[in-house]
Amino acid sequence: MKQAIKRLLVLSCVALPLWLPAKSFAQTPASFPDFTQLVEQNHQAVVNISTTRTERRNTQQPQGQIPPQFRGMPEEFLRHFFGFDPRQESQPRRGPERRAQSVGSGFIISDDGYILTNHHVIDDADTIIVRLSNRKEYQAELIGSDPRTDVALLKVDAEALPVVQIGNSEELRVGAWVLAIGAPFGLDYTVTKGIVSAKGRNLPDDSYVPFIQTDVAINPGNSGGPLINLNGEVIGINAQIFTRSGGFMGLSFAIPIEIAMNVVEQLRETGQVARGYLGVQVQEVTSDLARSFNMDSPQGALVAQAFPGSPAERAGIQSGDIILKFNDKVIEKSTDLPPAVGITPITKESEVLILRQGEEIIIRTQLAPLDNMASASTQSAPAMSSEVLNVMLRPLDSEQLQELSIPFGVEIEQMREGLASRSGLIQGDILVSINFQPLRSIEDVDKVLSAVPAGQSVPLRVIRNGRSNFIALTLE
Template identity: 35%
Template sequence: MTTHTKLGSKGRKAVYAAMIAGLLGATALTGTISHAGTQATKTDISLNTAPASGFADLVENVMPSVVSVQSKFTPVATGNEDGARDQRRQFQFGFPQGSPFEQFFRNQPGRNGGAMPHPRRRNGTSQGSGFIISEDGYAVTNNHVIKGASEVSLKFSDGREFDAKVIGADPKTDLALLKIDSKDKFTPVKFASDKPRVGDWVVAVGNPFGLGGTVTTGIISASGRDIGAGPYDNFLQIDAPINRGNSGGPAFNLKGEVVGINTAIFSPSGGSVGIGFAIPASTAEDIIADLKDDGNVTRGWLGVQIQKVSEDIASSIGLDEPTGTLVAAVTDGSPAEKSGLRTGDTILKVNGADIKGPKELSRAVAKIKPGTSVDMTVFRDGKQRDIKVSIGEMPGEKQASLNSERDSGPAADQKLGLALAPAEDGEGVVVADVMPGSPAAEQGIRQGDVILEVDGAFVDQPDAAVAAIRQSSARSGKSPVLLLVKNDRGQRFVALKIAKG
């Protein structure tokens, strides 16, 4: 403010002129990018260097393959809606219930200031994006764009519009395969064969807010993101602006290949803030091929409940570092049980590939063809051993269950903090009460949980359980006591650190 008052009228005019020149320069640059197209060819484009003449040639090549997806829904009576509500309520924004990002989508304003409108209340339609992958009219989009739709149509940038049939969908990865009902030939794009790197350019094309044929650019900001959308999360994070309606649309590399399918955004405000998430081409290509084959996805199945190995759990079982995936429960009659896997095993490798956590194991097993025999390296009783497992086929909607992952913190209370009672069925002991602030409370043990084992030993009486915990704590010194706890969400191990005294 002080500087401004010292400027004379000529000085102020010079400053304003410089500001306007800067703005016009920015506009001119945008214009250059939008209209260039005679100097660069497709072969000149590399994956890492933006063409000096802009992205117009790339866009011109891929635009005929990108479609706007319109889904129509049978009118729903006021009141309770069907099971599709919970997933579709997020529309092209946001994340599923329970996601760590869900807090950013509560009570978000819509474009006109109110609550974000439900897609099934907007004249019975919703809009998204997609892209053609074959000359005969197969197209890819997100499952949440078409889930529950009675009619689906695809509109091209040249104005042509076609009805489409849903060939198959996979809710676990939020992918869907459509087929245009026409004998016309279409221009396809292909999935990228090279793994994208953080920092690579991406070009997003889609139908935000119904404005078809919209192009934005950015880079891959991160990879391997887990946003809580499903058991196989492995998203690319991109900063190319995407908004409602971009869901299901492609993110291209500079070769015009699809590196990802735009699916969700992180948005405290409801609009793009430069953090979007795309399903990697490596994931999508396999899923889409499976859907095209028979309309379903066939995944490998192990039959275990699994959880993260925390530092305290690693210490309690003798692992040098917190790695691998801990088996919290083995399903009766499952491939895991038949192979000899046990509750308490830590799976370290699958066919020689390191398993760093539950997500890696879920994805690795899901990709294995049912009936295939694999080698698993597990840590049991202080030693590594190899076990052969014949992978089964995932029955229906079953999947490896990921228990809640809670970090183990230091105990601030010297007491156990639990009141225990016998279980009615004689299996374990029931947690009747938990002292607030106790080590048990800090580790997420709740009233109604059932403690099945203490350091691998089965317990069925409260006194025996308390004695076993105290003995284990005294014997192991600073090492936490390992409890196997069961509740209505499944089984998990808890490393309970108890201070001496």
């Protein structure tokens, strides 16, 4: 046996050159890109930003304040880059007022002194000092900042400054090389490199920024610095990391430059940011839901609810519509829609391509300024049984319907083992429609379901905890 194995190895080695070109033995590993030219091209336009602010006695606020859009998130997921120490968060500071300092990065976008950075770098700062690569220092003016996107625009009184070249993150591909320039831990003009790990990454409580995820080493002090492609163009602003240790762990996130420049344009004009509001609650189109809508594959944002009085409702967008495209932006998944809506001027008419019961329809609407929507809760009334779902149902009164902003619906009062429980329904769910047929009474539930062939999936609209969703219901 050993001899047979040896012969096989010898035969393989002898036979190999007959079908594999000889040059394969001389192959060299693929060369890594040379970043030196990119660094030389951009480092002079990168700045160090230091801030000072007054800290009050007996405050529990850590040195680096968590941006509003990140509050409530697990502290191990997103740490503030400048002075935030979770171990000190609950420890009151004692003694007199003192001046606290923090450090971050930024980059020059115009030769007359406009500088882009993160909102959290300059938040609550009394003074902002910008130091250029030639060591000149300027006190910066805050033109404006946007906590929702974590973008801030500064201005220094200078001329003929070096500037970065703005690129297009839409053209960025997963796996592409990128580099970052910044001041981690105050170490000026530190360069790190890596690749794009993912695009369009949505983080909890932050639906307006489709982050670029990379494995570029980012640490406290890198915030606000540029993310640069191999063409030497800035395609993002380094903003966040995922960490359990307080330092880099291979997961960093950058704000796409298109999002940032949209904010910059508004800040330069008005000093504030106005966002468009469409007025829909959307959910992901799962494989089961795609089948129930007779779609070849999951795509788009499923409208679970069009809020009363919203631009969406006024334009005729309905619950059950699937948004495939918003203006020029193809909506591949539900998280693609909020950023597309958010960057659209409220004065511009928008074109929405939807799929409604198998037919593509174009709807035109004009967005309104973004408002906060309140969710509602439900109560109960006399119950009856649904034999098909095997649940006890209760009709809703007019007051409950008004609170939920729906014209009809029935509530699951009691669950039993059956089709409903196997489909993921729970006690307290409000059933609004089945296969787009309205449920105006408890009797309508079994009436609609009895017309559906066994084995067919149909969309069931459900309101749970005040939020509208669709569930694929497969008849047995």
